[in-house]
Amino acid sequence: MKFAIVVFPGSNCDHDAYHAAKHVLGQDAEFIWHKDTSLQGADAVVLPGGFAHGDYLRTGAIARFSPVMQEVTKFAAAGGPVLGICNGFQILLEAGLLPGAMLRNRSVKFQCEHVIVKVEQTDTPFSLACDRGQRLRIPIAHGEGNYYAEPEVVERLESHRQVVFRYVDTNGAPTPEANPNGSVNNIAGLCNEGRNVVGLMPHPERACELSLGSADGLVMFESVVQSVAQGTVATVR
Amino acid sequence: MTISDEVLQRHGLTRDEYGRIVEMLGREPTLTELGIYSVMWSEHCSYKSSKVHLKTLPTTGTRVLQGPGENAGAVDIGDGLAAVFKIESHNHPSFIEPYQGAATGVGGIIRDIFTMGARPIALLNSLRFGSLDEALVRRTFSGVVAGIAGYGNSIGIPTVGGEIAFDETYTGNPLVNVFCLGLAGKDEIIKGVASGAGNAVYYVGAKTGRDGIHGATMASAEFDERSSEKRPAVQVGDPFMEKLLLEACLEVMKTDALVGIQDMGAAGLTSSSCEMASRGGAGVEIDVSLVPQRETGMTPYEIMLSESQERMLLVVKRGREAEVERIFGRWDLHAVHIGEVTTDGLVRVKNGAEVVAEIPASSLTDAAPQYRRPMAKPAYLAEAQQLNLATLAAPPSPSEVFRRLLASPSIASKRWVYRQYDHMVRTNTVVTPGMGAGVVRVKGTQRALALSVDGNGRFVYLDPFVGAQLAVAEAARNVACAGAQPIGATNCLNFGNPERPEIMWQFARAVEGLGVACRALDIPITGGNVSLYNETDGKSVLPTPILGVVGLIEDATKVVGRSFRDEGDAVVLLGSGRGELGGSEYLKVIHGLVKGVPPVLDLDLESALHRLLVSGVASGLIKSAHDCSEGGFAVTLAECCFGTGMGAAADIPGLEAVAGFGPVATLFGETASRVIVSVDSDRVAEFQALARALNVPATAIGQVGGDRVRIATSGEVVLDEPLAELEPLWSEAIDRYFAIPRAVA
Amino acid sequence: MRARVFVTLKPSVFDPQGTTVAEALHTLGFDAVKDVRQGKYFELDIDATTVEAARRLAAEAADKLLANPVIESYRIEVGTDVKETVR
Amino acid sequence: MRARVFVTLKPSVFDPQGTTVAEALHTLGFDAVKDVRQGKYFELDIDATTVEAARRLAAEAADKLLANPVIESYRIEVGTDVKETVR
Numbered sequence A: 001m002k003f004a005i006v007v008f009p010g011s012n013c014d015h016d017a018y019h020a021a022k023h024v025l026g027q028d029a030e031f032i033w034h035k036d037t038s039l040q041g042a043d044a045v046v047l048p049g050g051f052a053h054g055d056y057l058r059t060g061a062i063a064r065f066s067p068v069m070q071e072v073t074k075f076a077a078a079g080g081p082v083l084g085i086c087n088g089f090q091i092l093l094e095a096g097l098l099p100g101a102m103l104r105n106r107s108v109k110f111q112c113e114h115v116i117v118k119v120e121q122t123d124t125p126f127s128l129a130c131d132r133g134q135r136l137r138i139p140i141a142h143g144e145g146n147y148y149a150e151p152e153v154v155e156r157l158e159s160h161r162q163v164v165f166r167y168v169d170t171n172g173a174p175t176p177e178a179n180p181n182g183s184v185n186n187i188a189g190l191c192n193e194g195r196n197v198v199g200l201m202p203h204p205e206r207a208c209e210l211s212l213g214s215a216d217g218l219v220m221f222e223s224v225v226q227s228v229a230q231g232t233v234a235t236v237r
Numbered sequence B: 001m002t003i004s005d006e007v008l009q010r011h012g013l014t015r016d017e018y019g020r021i022v023e024m025l026g027r028e029p030t031l032t033e034l035g036i037y038s039v040m041w042s043e044h045c046s047y048k049s050s051k052v053h054l055k056t057l058p059t060t061g062t063r064v065l066q067g068p069g070e071n072a073g074a075v076d077i078g079d080g081l082a083a084v085f086k087i088e089s090h091n092h093p094s095f096i097e098p099y100q101g102a103a104t105g106v107g108g109i110i111r112d113i114f115t116m117g118a119r120p121i122a123l124l125n126s127l128r129f130g131s132l133d134e135a136l137v138r139r140t141f142s143g144v145v146a147g148i149a150g151y152g153n154s155i156g157i158p159t160v161g162g163e164i165a166f167d168e169t170y171t172g173n174p175l176v177n178v179f180c181l182g183l184a185g186k187d188e189i190i191k192g193v194a195s196g197a198g199n200a201v202y203y204v205g206a207k208t209g210r211d212g213i214h215g216a217t218m219a220s221a222e223f224d225e226r227s228s229e230k231r232p233a234v235q236v237g238d239p240f241m242e243k244l245l246l247e248a249c250l251e252v253m254k255t256d257a258l259v260g261i262q263d264m265g266a267a268g269l270t271s272s273s274c275e276m277a278s279r280g281g282a283g284v285e286i287d288v289s290l291v292p293q294r295e296t297g298m299t300p301y302e303i304m305l306s307e308s309q310e311r312m313l314l315v316v317k318r319g320r321e322a323e324v325e326r327i328f329g330r331w332d333l334h335a336v337h338i339g340e341v342t343t344d345g346l347v348r349v350k351n352g353a354e355v356v357a358e359i360p361a362s363s364l365t366d367a368a369p370q371y372r373r374p375m376a377k378p379a380y381l382a383e384a385q386q387l388n389l390a391t392l393a394a395p396p397s398p399s400e401v402f403r404r405l406l407a408s409p410s411i412a413s414k415r416w417v418y419r420q421y422d423h424m425v426r427t428n429t430v431v432t433p434g435m436g437a438g439v440v441r442v443k444g445t446q447r448a449l450a451l452s453v454d455g456n457g458r459f460v461y462l463d464p465f466v467g468a469q470l471a472v473a474e475a476a477r478n479v480a481c482a483g484a485q486p487i488g489a490t491n492c493l494n495f496g497n498p499e500r501p502e503i504m505w506q507f508a509r510a511v512e513g514l515g516v517a518c519r520a521l522d523i524p525i526t527g528g529n530v531s532l533y534n535e536t537d538g539k540s541v542l543p544t545p546i547l548g549v550v551g552l553i554e555d556a557t558k559v560v561g562r563s564f565r566d567e568g569d570a571v572v573l574l575g576s577g578r579g580e581l582g583g584s585e586y587l588k589v590i591h592g593l594v595k596g597v598p599p600v601l602d603l604d605l606e607s608a609l610h611r612l613l614v615s616g617v618a619s620g621l622i623k624s625a626h627d628c629s630e631g632g633f634a635v636t637l638a639e640c641c642f643g644t645g646m647g648a649a650a651d652i653p654g655l656e657a658v659a660g661f662g663p664v665a666t667l668f669g670e671t672a673s674r675v676i677v678s679v680d681s682d683r684v685a686e687f688q689a690l691a692r693a694l695n696v697p698a699t700a701i702g703q704v705g706g707d708r709v710r711i712a713t714s715g716e717v718v719l720d721e722p723l724a725e726l727e728p729l730w731s732e733a734i735d736r737y738f739a740i741p742r743a744v745a
Numbered sequence C, D: 001m002r003a004r005v006f007v008t009l010k011p012s013v014f015d016p017q018g019t020t021v022a023e024a025l026h027t028l029g030f031d032a033v034k035d036v037r038q039g040k041y042f043e044l045d046i047d048a049t050t051v052e053a054a055r056r057l058a059a060e061a062a063d064k065l066l067a068n069p070v071i072e073s074y075r076i077e078v079g080t081d082v083k084e085t086v087r
């Protein structure tokens, strides 16, 4: 299968996502410039981490106007799998492809460290290969990852099982101490109602090789390969 | 025009220097020319006080591809690749505006690296501050850290290591030294040269404003009337702009349309144009009216001297301009053709049709003044070197000393700091901050690079010659602990006012020490930076040479960190203690003293130790390694345990010392060339044989396990502490300074 | 024409920055400061002939880009009719 | 009492945030926006009986914490006598 890795001028995890898809997983991957208007027939789209347009105003605020986002929106509407990692997640929120918004971390500082997330749902293209309740040790690296949505929205997210990943402690409990940034309900990642668009703050692409401290993130990439192979997600051409 | 003493003084030029300018030009300089000379002949750009000394450093070696003289040095790391690296200081700006000062320091060193055609892949920093007990220092410290994070994180270069120490002498003059390393094809290194008459000179990047035109270089009454409001001495960094420049420049460099490139750092357009012309043996003609300007009414003087950030100067082959402009355009950057390379060796600055400066390029660089400034052994030394333990108060119990040292900010965990740095982006970081030297793998090869920055100002203060050697040894030892062969070094020399003979003496002796150590350890110095005038109210900071050492690891899968790995492993001490307390953290924390002589350094032993570490790690015998530095053996042993959940028990020979000081000297003395390693218990003999062959003392002193840190000296237990109590003292010490009492609801 | 746009977090949204500033002020002894909210402030130089046109443009810019309606609200002032202390 | 503190970069200091916002507005077609400067905005709830006392306290807080005088200047408004459009 083929991954499209969208490159905004300030993306800085684009090469990491590419490396994970292409070199670790052995799949096809292609960079798509943010001004491009074609996704080059990719099977899945990754919006990588970074600071898309410097993000001095608000993370992702300007990126949503990039020409490529119209294509991403169409691809998502047609059921294609889209993964937003960190800044990519923030862009999906700003673009309205996922609900809610990001606030500054509770610590008001950038935080880079490993956290534990629990896989809450396995019926998304990016968690299909996980076990429900599986715990993944994956790094975060962000200053604005404090997920917020209006209480009604959060309630709907929970009742529609759209919370895909949650920050938990080593026992799997979503405690305040396990929550690195103050996100409501310890939400680390979520999906849209169609379940094909997933965004998360942790960086699975940084946890695909044991030599880097963890290979727990690989399962997310394996999931999408599997779901494309099984046809559980739409092929968008 | 008549140049008054006052104008010269404001330009930091002496009457003699002015005389040389007139002689070189054959006439009086224009105001713009005077400005150009003043910055090019400034200490910062010309190294006029330090050059005679720096020339003595060893700068060559079989791996050296680029020594001092370019924007950064480069060494061959095999596989057709070069490691390009350098360190720079941003001390003064970081005191005035900690966030922006530190951020722009990061921006500057990154430009030095990609200017060479290398993709930056790792950052480190070495920081010095006053005591965290002071609110001002806390603000400077947190601002500097946030600035380093803010810039490095957003541009996407991981900060993989660094070091921080605290001492009152840095209160009004913190040190912010930033190191950057990049990778380039060995044959693709690009230089800052201008050559080929008729080739185009391009300006690209941020617009030019009045930033950083220093008070000292203001020229006339007319200039003074413009309030200082208009001339911020602090630049604001724009990491997004730099990211665009980085990507676009690397793309342009892949074409062969580029002749040379240089960033506009200190002294901006002036130094970049003059240095490129001088290196290329050519001339350059530029028209400042074409330079993109952020503000209105800027004079040629201001445009030439501005230090606005994120700007590059390029020389492009004639006929290839459109191609280069197109690449920049793709990154939304507007490259502006502002001049040409000429053959006359002159830097000619025009403002439209009017020539405002015309100076022989070499008179600004090679022919800049050099001084052998007077030196004198400092008066403080004799007294400071006298350490008579018998006159000190009796030491507290080992347990209390241990706890206080672990919580001392210079020793305590720096997690509060490096958690704010993205240290994993680019997915190369094999050893993360806090685990020893930073290690990054080199994708596409089997290799990895280990990086460390170190320097102990107290040791240098007490003996610059030995202290500087200890800095080299420590940085090199740190990379060796990861399993890396040290292959190159860069240095940042932070000292006080060189016009004071005692400071100049410190400087000269330190440079001598660097040379001796680098030669003995076979580590060429490929570049560096000198930061002088680090003083507040006539009081200098501790003389602080910082060494950045790059080490090469042949097999990236065989890298070790500081932490013990398995219960039951043998703990082996390499080297042997001498109980040296001179300049130690113990003396400072417990007795408030900086006294004595620094530890003795045996460079033969040090070199053998590095060989043992490299082969011991490569053969898989060594499972963890951590060098003994501040806090000595006991602190080092505890640090090997922290984060693992495992304790350790060790028995080391007790050392003789003045009555009552035996245990503290044994436990907390800072004898050099010692490393604690862990080895599989049934391979200890094999490892010791290896050590014997290399003449390195290797004593099996205990084993990993349990939940306490227990140390006996000659069989008698002198420390026996629960890990669960020790660890938070160390891991949360810095956080505690920033814990804000919660607001009452 | 000069338009000022103030973007603040909605009252129902927790403001980590404001809280941190308030705590820092308390440690500095500013106990009389009961609460702090931090927001963003933009000064737009707008090429417009009437105050109303400038205000409309600023509001449009705020809707589209400067504020995120999920968490933020904004306020606009146009012209120079604002009492102020400059320092 | 409510005090508002606006902290902006001094006019001569480069404002990358404002520049980026201006560029984004231009791409979105807001060509009439000639220039943007971005600053910080603080709302302080102050326990004070007079406008003057509140202003003094706010200024002190700005001097000590909210602004860095090397690159920033600030402006303070106290009270509720400001014309505004809230949205």
Ligand SMILES: Nc1ncnc2c1ncn2[C@@H]1O[C@H](COP(=O)(O)OP(=O)(O)O)[C@@H](O)[C@H]1O
Pocket (backbone or CB within 6 Å): B044, B045, B054, B057, B067, B068, B069, B070, B071, B072, B073, B088, B112, B265, B266, B491, B492, B493, B525, B526, B527, B528, B529, B530
């Ligand atoms: N301490 C030092 N040891 C060796 N070389 C040095 C030292 N300090 C400066 N240099 C060399 O002098 C040259 C000029 O340095 P510098 O002015 O810092 O460069 P830049 O122009 O990039 O600021 C560089 O090549 C640098 O490597």
Ligand SMILES: [Mg+2]
Pocket (backbone or CB within 6 Å): B071, B112, B263, B265
């Ligand atoms: Mg340079």
